[in-house]
Amino acid sequence: MSSSKELYISFRSQIFEALDVEALQSMSRQDLEVQVRSAVDVLSSNNERPVTAMMRSSIVKSMLDELFGLGPIQPLVEDFAITDILVNGPNDVFFEKHGKLERSDITFVSEEQLLNIAKQIAARVGRRVDELSPTVDARLEDGSRVNIVIPPIALDGTIISIRKFREQNITMESLVEFGSMSLDMARVLSIASRCRLNVLVSGGTGSGKTTLLNALSHYISDDERIVTIEDAAELRLQQPNLVRLETRAESVESTGLVTQRDLVINSLRMRPDRIILGECRGPEAFEMLQAMNTGHEGSMSTLHANSPRDAISRVESMIMMANLNQPLDAIRRAIVSAIELVVQVSRLRDGTRKITSISEIVGIEGDSVVMEEIFSFEFDEVGYGENVKGRFVTQGIMQRSQLVKKAHFFGLYEELMQSFKGAGQ
Missing domain, CATH: 3.30.450.370 (Beta-Lactamase)
Incomplete structure (x- = not known):
């Protein structure tokens, strides 16, 4: 153990023993800093070895961090x-x-x-x-x-x-600059948000799902009423007519539990234009699909999955968790009717986050949900190394696409087609 750490442990135990716990609650940080600094100075003067001013300041800061912050x-x-x-x-x-x-x-x-x-x-x-x-x-x-x-x-x-919560509000433009997506992908996603497509953002832990959801929310009109539902409030929407709801865990007495499913059900009575579910992870998936299917177009959510196909499978599983005894065929039809776009985000081995797929759900054939991949990230296998290399590619978009139909309705068709020039349509 280093001498500086030994000194801190020694000073900490002596000062903390002398502190009055009740008095601490009524003292400001400034007043307490004065007392702690004075105590450290006294202990330093009585110490066998000289204690530098820098070391004394470090000890004072560490003690204040423990009293007011998160310690070390x-x-x-x-x-x-x-x-x-x-x-x-x-x-x-x-x-x-x-x-x-x-x-x-x-x-x-x-x-x-x-x-x-x-x-x-x-x-x-x-x-x-x-x-x-x-x-x-x-x-x-x-x-x-x-x-x-x-x-x-x-x-x-x-x-x-x-x-950690990021103070800066990351926009689509920022994500393009970071290399998380191409400019054409950003344009398509912004149009999808403005055209009120129901979007599911899929990805692993720490892949940037909530960051992308925040960026998509910038394109929601100010005249829409939005209800956000989260386990821990991370979304930072700027629209004026915004209602933010957060779940509550049950108390030690096993009372007071409020789940995401409870909040989704209640939100339907609050006259929302869009419902944004921070993360879909359980039975609330059924109510979310119902909301998307009953006039709340442009609703969005995130979930954990490794691919767009896995995301659909997870939604199926979560609806089954609701114990509604719905046949799988009916569940799939509800998914196809509700979700229109699945965006896959991934954290790659070099630590970068990229949108690796934008897929549109176009229908159902037999037992399978049919998806058309609009954009994807194509890895460069030749350039395999410490940093991931590749490029964003697109095969174009079908004219029967729901995104194309809604772009026509909202007057954004020409802007949408700009993103697919030269894609071989």
């Missing part, structure tokens, strides 16, 4: 380039930066310190985490999503997983 991982929270923070016990901290997972040299003083920070996080949002309730999903003050698992469920110490 607060610097990772403040780094805007970091998107995920993963704490696997007191000695193992990882973070994702620029799409790559890295190990941090940050450690906690002890499992007790880590557990106390986990309990503070839960307490700030009115939740609790203890042996009776060892897991919790919560949202930090800045909108970041956090999941906590503590022993005895977590075998190697308290686990904290943080998906």
